[in-house]
Every structure is written in C-alpha cells, then in structure tokens.
C-alpha cells in the first residue's frame with residue numbers, strides 16, 4: 001500500500017505532477033508516467049459531491065490505468081461526511097491516496113466554501129481531514145496555499161499542524177496566497193518553515209520551471225510538485241528525477257525529436273476521451289509543443305483548429321517538413 005512516508009524515504013526528493021484541471025487527465029498522467037515512472041501523479045480536482053451523487057464527469061476524472069501508480073485522487077468540497085463516503089469509494093476503485101484540495105482560488109470554488117476557502121475555516125478543514133482519514137486505509141494528503149488574503153507564518157504553522165494531527169500524511173504547499181491567484185512569484189520561505197514544525201513529508205510547489213529551479217528550491221523539503229513546466233515538456237520531470245539520482249538526462253530538444261511522443265500523446269488522449277473530445281483537448285498541448293519554433297504563431301493558429309487525429313498528424317507533418 002502506498003505510504004507517503006515510505007515513498008519519501010525511498011525517493012529523495014519526491015517529485016509530484018501537480019493536479020491541473022483541464023490538463024492532468026488519465027491520458028496526460030499516463031504520458032508523464034511512461035517517461036518518468038517515479039513521479040507521483042494527482043488527478044484534476046474532483047467534486048466530492050459529484051462523486052457522491054454519481055456524476056459521470058467526476059468519475060471520469062478519477063479513472064486511471066495501472067501505469068499511473070502511485071495515483072492520488074484529489075477531491076474538493078466542504079462536507080466531511082461526503083469526503084468520508086468518497087474516500088471509501090475511491091479506495092474501492094483502487095487509487096493509491098486521497099488528496100484534499102485546500103488550494104483552489106477560483107471565486108466559484110471559494111464562494112462555495114470549497115478549496116482555499118477552507119483556510120478561513122480551520123476547524124472544518126481539520127474535520128474534513130479527520131473524517132476522510134477515518135474512512136479509509138489510504139493515506140490522506142492536503143494541497144494548499146500559504147494563506148487566504150495574506151500570508152502569516154504563525155497561522156500557517158498552526159493550520160498545517162492541525163491537519164497533521166487530524167491525520168494528513170503529506171502536505172503540498174503552493175507558495176502563493178489565494179488572493180495572489182497566479183500573480184507575483186511563489187515564495188518558498190514559509191514552506192521551509194512549515195516543514196521544520198511537521199513530522200510528515202512536505203512538498204513545495206510553484207514556479208519550478210527548470211532543473212536549476214528544482215535544485216535551488218528544494219532545501220529542507222521532502223518533495224517538489226511541478227505543474228505548468230510540464231506543458232509541452234513532459235521530460236522535465238525525468239530531468240529532475242535523474243539529477244537527484246546522480247544522473248544526467250536531457251529530453252528531446254528539437255520538434256522533430258519530440259514528434260513520436262506528441263503522436264503518442266494524441267493516441268492516449270483519443271483512447272481516453274474519444275477522438276472528438278481527445279483532439280479538442282490536445283489542441284492546447286500541440287500549441288505548447290511548438291511555441292519555440294520559427295513561425296510559431298502561424299502554426300499555433302492552425303494547430304488550435306485541428307478536429308481529427310488525421311488533421312493533427314497532417315499538420316504536424318507539414319510543420320516538421322518546413323523545419
């Protein structure tokens with residue numbers, strides 16, 4: 001059974017793929033794991049109410065393949081009983097861990113007292129962790145931000161200690177407040193402080209764009225969580241994992257070298273969601289892969305309009321034939 005503490009002892013540091021709605025579906029996670037098996041992947045955030053009431057869309061979000069393990073299902077909501085029911089359901093589905101979203105800053109989520117709003121309701125936040133942990137044998141973790149309107153170290157230390165006492169086995173912290181959303185830059189200093197006061201593994205998240213960022217930001221942390229830097233560059237996680245194992249790895253550098261992986265990603269996306277939706281969702285990924293090539297804006301215009309697998313393959317062939 002997956003245990004954060006054991007994984008942290010074996011994988012120094014733990015490297016996680018950040019949960020990202022609209023990106024980290026099963027197809028994306030499979031691609032990441034095929035390249036770097038050591039990565040811990042998270043699902044997109046999934047409504048605990050949606051799972052409880054049988055929403056097909058919610059169940060699709062936590063669907064996974066064996067290769068994705070360890071695969072953590074992230075859920076959001078505010079009702080501890082719903083979290084407990086979901087924990088049992090997810091355990092039956094065989095996921096490796098359950099993560100509670102306490103970081104989402106979107107106003108729709110926050111206004112429902114979900115996601116990062118829980119920072120303003122510390123008792124409820126701990127009750128959710130406790131109810132979830134009691135309902136399952138799986139490790140329960142939390143992903144959160146530095147604070148809501150602003151960051152203050154003492155409340156952050158108390159909040160995270162309470163989560164640990166309630167049964168959280170790993171905490172990942174994005175070094176921004178809710179109010180900051182994605183502006184400014186991620187501040188890791190408070191995360192290093194939190195780590196000193198907890199006995200569970202702590203991972204830092206935010207703005208890790210290169211191997212050097214990973215090396216410089218790790219410090220006393222057990223893990224790093226990386227999201228946007230994987231857009232169009234799923235190899236970055238391998239570069240980081242291999243570095244910490246004492247090896248050197250560089251992913252493919254040219255678009256021509258990247259093409260087999262891109263074609264494979266198209267296949268995975270269409271197998272998972274069908275050609276129509278799979279290709280729609282691939283459009284943004286295709287645009288990300290070509291952003292550094294000459295005439296990128298022109299090619300982007302075409303790639304975000306492809307609507308079939310053949311269309312996408314033809315467009316890629318056309319682009320590479322001109323390079």
Ligand SMILES: Cc1cc2nc3c(=O)[nH]c(=O)nc-3n(C[C@H](O)[C@H](O)[C@H](O)COP(=O)(O)O)c2cc1C
Pocket residue numbers: 018019020021022023043044045074101103104143174205206207208225226227228229
């Ligand atoms: C498009 C997008 C979707 C996201 N969806 C989620 C989500 O579902 N759950 C979550 O906890 N965080 C979500 N996040 C936040 C990321 O997990 C991560 O904390 C943030 O992007 C900072 O890390 P990065 O700089 O490595 O991308 C999302 C971020 C982005 C950009």
